[in-house]
Amino acid sequence: MAKVSMTVNGKAVTGDVEPRTLLVQFLRENLRLTGTHVGCDTSQCGACVVHIDGVAAKSCTALAVQCEGQSITTIEGLASDGKLHPMQEAFRERHGLQCGYCTPGMIMAALDIVRRRGNELDEHTIRDQLDGNICRCTGYHNIVKAIEAGARAMAK
């Protein structure tokens, strides 16, 4: 077993894990932060996207021990005092989700698109930048609209 410490959603956490434990397992099973999902085994679907030191990463592709001392943000860390983050609000308002399973990863990926590309995003850019996230329900139509609106709302 290996000892690991990191900051998750602003709180210092530690755990004893098998060295092979993935970050997503550590979040879901040790910390019971089950908002981050696993949709594939090959880093293709993006349901597990979190932010590591502010940058989007697929938490199925990082070992928990690799994240020693780093700061992780998960979907549970976005809303404050029951008030949704503008990107969460945009997904709700624009019907950017159906079953909800890919949604946490989509929102975390969307925030990273805004970080890299700014608040004025066109449809082509959003569709291109969502290459690492799969949704089976929405046909992406409303996800694209949600990200466009959420990015704008974040500038306010």
Added chain:
Amino acid sequence: MTATGIGAPVRRKEDFRFVTGQGQYTDDVTRPGETRAVFVRSPHAHARIKKIDVAAAKKMPGVVDVLTGAQLADDKVGNLICGWMIHSKDGSPMKMSAHPALAASKVNCVGDAVAVVIAETLGQARDAAEKVVVDYEVLPAVVDPAKAQAKDAPQIHADIAKNTIYQWHLGDQKAVEAAFKAAKHVTRLDIVNNRLAPNAMEPRAALADYDAGNDHLTLWNTSQNPHVARLVISAFVGIAPEHKLRVIAPDVGGGFGSKIFIYPEEVVCLWAARKVKRPVKWTSDRTEAFLTDAHGRDHVTHAELAVNADGKITALRAKTIANLGAYMSTFSSSVPTYLYATLLSGQYDIPQIYCEVDAVYTNTVPVDAYRGAGRPEATFVVERLVEVAARQLGLDPAEFRKRNFIRNFPHQTPVIMAYDAGDYNASLKKAMELADVKGFAKRKRESARHGKLRGLGYSTYIEACGIAPSQAVGSLGAGVGLWESAEVRVNPTGNVEVLTGSHAHGQGHETTFAQLVSERLGIPFDSVSIVHGDTDKVQFGMGTYGSRSGAVGMSAIVKALDKIEAKAKKVAGFMMEAAEADIDFKDGKFTVKGTDKSVAFGDVALNAYIAHKFTGAELEPGLKETSFYDPTNFTFPAGCHICEVEIDGETGKSEIVNWTAVDDFGTVINPMIVEGQVHGGIAQGVGQALLEGVVYDASGQLVTASFMDYTMPRAHDLPSFHVGLTETKSPSNPLGMKGCGEAGAIAAPAAVMNAITDALGTEDIAMPATASAVWSAMQRTPPKAA
């Protein structure tokens, strides 16, 4: 229309928990002392199991137990079943082979489970599973349905000759032959409807918990129909009687049909939980999902259309071989028969139709209902035939369709269905306007200037939803009734819980069902909550599939609300000292005719429970009603989708440059949600047409067993969609609803392929029309310069 009532685009109640990561999916549920299950699966498509040695695995760290198919058989755990009886044309019943949850003597597809390892952690279970030694005698395999009935094909099940499950037919063969003899023109097509993997984003999972003190089992699973799961697991598999088994399907991350069925893994988890006296959890990984979730489609069809001198269709015939895989899944037999051949009339007045279907076993994953289930296959046959016939006759494809549309309702087709309402011309006309069909020729010329080939394809589809009148489906072989149930509980404080037998896994029932109740009872939308997915809470219900939750599930709620209103009027009568017949109910208020007396719904609710205004002899206290609604007919959503593609003449890559969908779903409760359903359906249909396809090699290895190998549609593969509605109400249910969940997946493949073949000028291309497939088609038949 109120702000939250029927027709309003109300934002979804369920979304707060989903966007904040607080959904509760099966894998999110844990029980104290939980163990993890990992299955040992066959690497061979077809093999005899000579020996299984679990000794080394049992000694691995953390292992609780290792269980095999032999032990499952010793414990007399029953086989999984297919619940829809189909009879062959010679009158013989379909031939269903045994399907044990763990194979004991023989495996019939890659991924067939032979043992299960139960361990303290997932990692330990995985490590130990690798130590299970299985000695296989490998047998030759057959994967191609068109080859399964050959004399030299390997026989998969010893008791089933020629791998043939049934040879079924529908329609008047002689009349069809006569119509073809008299035809002026005959169009012939060979069609392969490609095999698909459903790929709901949430992998299947099961968590079984055994309460020894009460000899009671609880199963959390990813199910679209938890009551049906409980029934099958109890009555056929025999794990526990119904009253000793609770099935909970919490938040479920997409289904698309694949989570209707009863699978081996949930049976094994229940059996194992009782054996090891600990909770047992199994969660599929994605490769396991490809290897075990029932696939969809996989038809090989020859189809013909007869047309007379006036350009009227006189007959259609089809011969289909349907691949049902290694075992018969829960509803697999019904998909290529009563959900397929009954829709071969499309939107057209076709006097004679005949369809023959052979269903075969192959050494592949079982095939069952996947979004649309039979109806996409039928629409593809009809819409490709009609399109090609128009081209061969030199007629405009829209004009040819119009000439043959059904215009009078009700309309009895020659293949069982009685269409109740529709206006096919209206949806075609509106779609053509929205798609600017008039400007297409100009756009095509413009594309040609840039070395691109542009094509336009129609799909005027129909489907049968609102599944289904129980007596009717019973007469066709269904083992269950297909009604739905509802219970409306009005609480003393006036808020309402609706317990529904429908199950939501993305459809937004918590919102749409609450819209109905809020409008009907005149209470705030936020005062209504919808409960589903738990057999301990909800009375028996049939679940969600076949776009039935609106037309059938909400009809059950309407029926219960009728009873609530009737009872509440009695209570109001006592409160206002008026005759029940003089009480009116509107906008949440009970009034006495001809007076200014009124009481609010909430006051009536309270009085129903405190029961101070009436005696027990006069009226039962309480305000709670249940209903079981059995539909009187199927519903028939229909519409027109128009796809415009642009193909790169150098690479063969297709881009969808415009998509127009005009659908008639009857009454729409929440247009925002309905549009979302249409978008998602189109994406799956486009996926089938352009990207997706399950591939087996000749030895039966599944080549496409990950998202690296199976192409899921991504955001940049799709355009934004132009979606519109027309409305003819269904006369067959109280709200006039038809259902919207499958339309896109049904309409889209034909629209895409009609557009691509229009652009290429050849019909010689199959789905998925990948860049490579289109490029090859262009080499075989060079496109004419536009």
